[in-house]
Amino acid sequence: MDRMPPWADALLVPLISLVLAAILSALVIIGIGEDPVAAVTLMVKGALGSTYGWGYTLYYATNFIFTGLAVAVAFHARMFNIGGEGQAMLGGLGVALVCLYLPLPHWTLALVAATLGAAIFGAAWACVPAVLQARRGSHIVITTIMFNFIAAALLNYMLVNLLRPKGAMDPATAKFPAATNLPTLHDMLTPIGLNFSKAAPANVTLVIALLACLAVWLLIWRTRLGYEIRAFGHSETAARYAGISPTRITVVAMLISGGLAGLMALNTTMGEAERLVLNSVEGAGFIGIAVALMGRSHPLGVLMAAVLFGFLYQGGAELALWTNIPRELIVVIQALVILFTGALDNMVRMPLERLFLSRRRKEG
Amino acid sequence: MTIMKTILGAAASVALASGAALADPALIFDLGGKFDKSFNEAAFNGAQRWAEETGGSFNEIELQSEAQREQALRRFAEAGFNPVITMGFAMADPLSTVAPDYPDTKFAVVDVTWLDVPNVRQIGFAEHEGSYLVGMLAAMASETGTVGFVGGMDVPLIRHFGCGYAQGAKAVNPDINIVANMTGTTPAAWNDPVKGSELTKAQISQGADVVYAAAGGTGVGVLQTAADEGILSIGVDSNQNHLHPGKVLTSMLKRVDVAVYEAMKAGEDLETGVFTLGLAENGVGYALDENNASLITDEMKAAVDDARQKIIDGEINVVSYYENDSCPALTF
Numbered sequence: 001m002d003r004m005p006p007w008a009d010a011l012l013v014p015l016i017s018l019v020l021a022a023i024l025s026a027l028v029i030i031g032i033g034e035d036p037v038a039a040v041t042l043m044v045k046g047a048l049g050s051t052y053g054w055g056y057t058l059y060y061a062t063n064f065i066f067t068g069l070a071v072a073v074a075f076h077a078r079m080f081n082i083g084g085e086g087q088a089m090l091g092g093l094g095v096a097l098v099c100l101y102l103p104l105p106h107w108t109l110a111l112v113a114a115t116l117g118a119a120i121f122g123a124a125w126a127c128v129p130a131v132l133q134a135r136r137g138s139h140i141v142i143t144t145i146m147f148n149f150i151a152a153a154l155l156n157y158m159l160v161n162l163l164r165p166k167g168a169m170d171p172a173t174a175k176f177p178a179a180t181n182l183p184t185l186h187d188m189l190t191p192i193g194l195n196f197s198k199a200a201p202a203n204v205t206l207v208i209a210l211l212a213c214l215a216v217w218l219l220i221w222r223t224r225l226g227y228e229i230r231a232f233g234h235s236e237t238a239a240r241y242a243g244i245s246p247t248r249i250t251v252v253a254m255l256i257s258g259g260l261a262g263l264m265a266l267n268t269t270m271g272e273a274e275r276l277v278l279n280s281v282e283g284a285g286f287i288g289i290a291v292a293l294m295g296r297s298h299p300l301g302v303l304m305a306a307v308l309f310g311f312l313y314q315g316g317a318e319l320a321l322w323t324n325i326p327r328e329l330i331v332v333i334q335a336l337v338i339l340f341t342g343a344l345d346n347m348v349r350m351p352l353e354r355l356f357l358s359r360r361r362k363e364g
Numbered sequence: 365m366t367i368m369k370t371i372l373g374a375a376a377s378v379a380l381a382s383g384a385a386l387a388d389p390a391l392i393f394d395l396g397g398k399f400d401k402s403f404n405e406a407a408f409n410g411a412q413r414w415a416e417e418t419g420g421s422f423n424e425i426e427l428q429s430e431a432q433r434e435q436a437l438r439r440f441a442e443a444g445f446n447p448v449i450t451m452g453f454a455m456a457d458p459l460s461t462v463a464p465d466y467p468d469t470k471f472a473v474v475d476v477t478w479l480d481v482p483n484v485r486q487i488g489f490a491e492h493e494g495s496y497l498v499g500m501l502a503a504m505a506s507e508t509g510t511v512g513f514v515g516g517m518d519v520p521l522i523r524h525f526g527c528g529y530a531q532g533a534k535a536v537n538p539d540i541n542i543v544a545n546m547t548g549t550t551p552a553a554w555n556d557p558v559k560g561s562e563l564t565k566a567q568i569s570q571g572a573d574v575v576y577a578a579a580g581g582t583g584v585g586v587l588q589t590a591a592d593e594g595i596l597s598i599g600v601d602s603n604q605n606h607l608h609p610g611k612v613l614t615s616m617l618k619r620v621d622v623a624v625y626e627a628m629k630a631g632e633d634l635e636t637g638v639f640t641l642g643l644a645e646n647g648v649g650y651a652l653d654e655n656n657a658s659l660i661t662d663e664m665k666a667a668v669d670d671a672r673q674k675i676i677d678g679e680i681n682v683v684s685y686y687e688n689d690s691c692p693a694l695t696f
Contacts, residue, residue, distance in 0.1 A: 166689075171550065201434075320425050321423075327428050
């Protein structure tokens with residue numbers, strides 16, 4: 001055994017990283033002359049202290065669950081899908097086309113149709129980089145990030161030239177018909193006697209996100225395809241020797257990844273805005289990378305990390321509302337968490353690993 | 365114990381802060397940010413002036429994301445801020461959703477005039493009239509017979525600016541050549557000084573020697589490049605003459621600051637409805653100060669002031685781009 005116990009790997013490392021990020025953030029807040037304790041109190045109260053705060057936290061978390069799962073599935077096949085941003089944009093387009101042009105009588109039908117639309121558009125956008133990787137060896141990191149720009153340009157063209165109602169200033173589609181509007185948590189929880197805030201945007205998509213977590217867990221650890229994806233991720237040559245087609249696994253894993261990223265649009269486009277706006281993704285595709293890293297590509301970890309980032313987003317909004325901390329510094333605080341939990345993961349992990357090993361040696 | 369005290373103290377101070385804020389106004393800046401040297405900054409200046417004159421205080425937020433539009437409106441309305449003042453046409457949709465939920469709160473929005481909500485003061489500006497005047501100045505100052513227009517995001521509002529400008533320039537010199545470019549089609553175009561600079565250089569190579577920037581933060585790059593290359597520029601929204609003294613011909617003033625100042629001054633008694641501020645109301649105009657006094661001759665000033673009066677009297681009709689989504693003097 002040259003490893004630390006699983007609980008330390010899954011919980012202790014992220015926790016220490018978080019504490020380090022929090023300490024540094026506190027120093028930044030002190031540096032601009034604000035009170036860090038008050039700031040943290042405000043963030044916690046604003047994000048978790050009311051059903052309203054929870055509603056926003058969970059709304060953001062829903063986005064991050066989808067994009068986090070998308071990155072996680074690709075990670076299992078040892079591919080780095082940083083095109084979640086573009087895939088989610090295209091997912092939004094799929095949702096908008098379904099909601100605007102299909103005569104859907106009820107939100108349940110609309111949700112099913114829009115889910116398909118979002119997943120197909122997102123998957124299609126991931127398909128080209130996947131095939132290029134599988135067939136031509138074009139590196140997926142380069143192609144997916146380039147496809148983000150193409151997606152932005154395509155969406156821009158669609159919204160400005162084709163989907164924008166005449167005379168409108170905003171590059172956005174018209175409002176979706178009322179029949180396609182998804183019930184919010186308020187609508188869902190009132191019948192069972194819970195009084196959830198009416199203003200918060202969290203909606204039924206959260207349930208889809210949780211189902212997606214379960215589905216990804218089943219896929220990766222309980223199906224043959226998942227086994228093939230993991231085998232391919234661990235060693236391509238071994239997988240090939242075992243008769244697993246690298247082309248097929250690369251493409252299939254990326255299609256699933258892109259589809260999951262596309263599903264994010266259900267939450268922002270159909271659930272919140274009820275129309276497609278230009279910057280509906282707002283970086284959630286990239287946050288998904290941090291979420292997947294922090295969650296160690298496990299659906300449960302992704303779920304927890306997504307809620308953490310949801311908390312940071314909503315808490316950050318509260319800071320912007322009630323303090324004089326400029327928005328750039330709020331981004332700095334969010335970035336510090338990403339930096340420590342994602343990029344600087346090994347900085348905590350390695351010393352911790354040594355610590356555990358030396359203790360074990362002493363015991364032995 | 366001490367830690368607990370600090371936490372409680374902090375919580376109390378937060379509670380106090382929101383308690384004391386009752387009936388203060390709140391100001392929501394658009395994604396461009398508070399210090400864009402243009403549209404949002406004009407609003408901030410107006411609010412600042414109100415705060416200095418009355419000793420009052422206001423709350424503010426610079427939006428970071430689309431979802432925050434509704435959130436900020438609701439939070440300020442729920443916390444009792446009144447009026448809640450918002451900036452930019454992108455707030456139209458969130459306002460039409462949120463405002464009916466808070467009938468006792470007055471909202472104000474700049475650059476939106478088409479909503480059907482009773483408790484919103486909708487403030488529009490006759491930008492084409494002000495742009496007409498600076499277009500005349502540009503044509504009179506130009507030696508090459510070519511003037512430029514750099515717009516921000518390609519939306520009807522900015523075409524509205526460009527259209528007035530072209531009409532003004534053509535009124536002085538019917539043969540004038542007008543080069544018009546838009547920075548982009550996304551909100552990023554409001555804050556892209558590098559692209560603004562590139563467009564300016566491109567227009568200079570086409571012979572332009574006066575360039576009008578109606579592009580928010582992008583205009584900073586336009587004005588900078590114009591000054592570096594030794595041609596004249598025209599600022600927008602705020603008075604930007606001071607940015608490059610002697611190099612900025614004038615600025616098309618859109619008195620967003622006045623609109624915000626007056627909304628804050630009216631407080632809870634804010635009159636709602638649609639208000640369009642033009643030359644007659646001093647809502648738009650051109651800037652003349654010590655920084656550009658040497659550039660504007662008496663002759664130019666007389667001609668522009670004459671046109672201003674004629675527009676107010678209705679003798680000159682500046683065609684609005686909105687009338688039929690096209691411009692008689694310029695094609696985009």
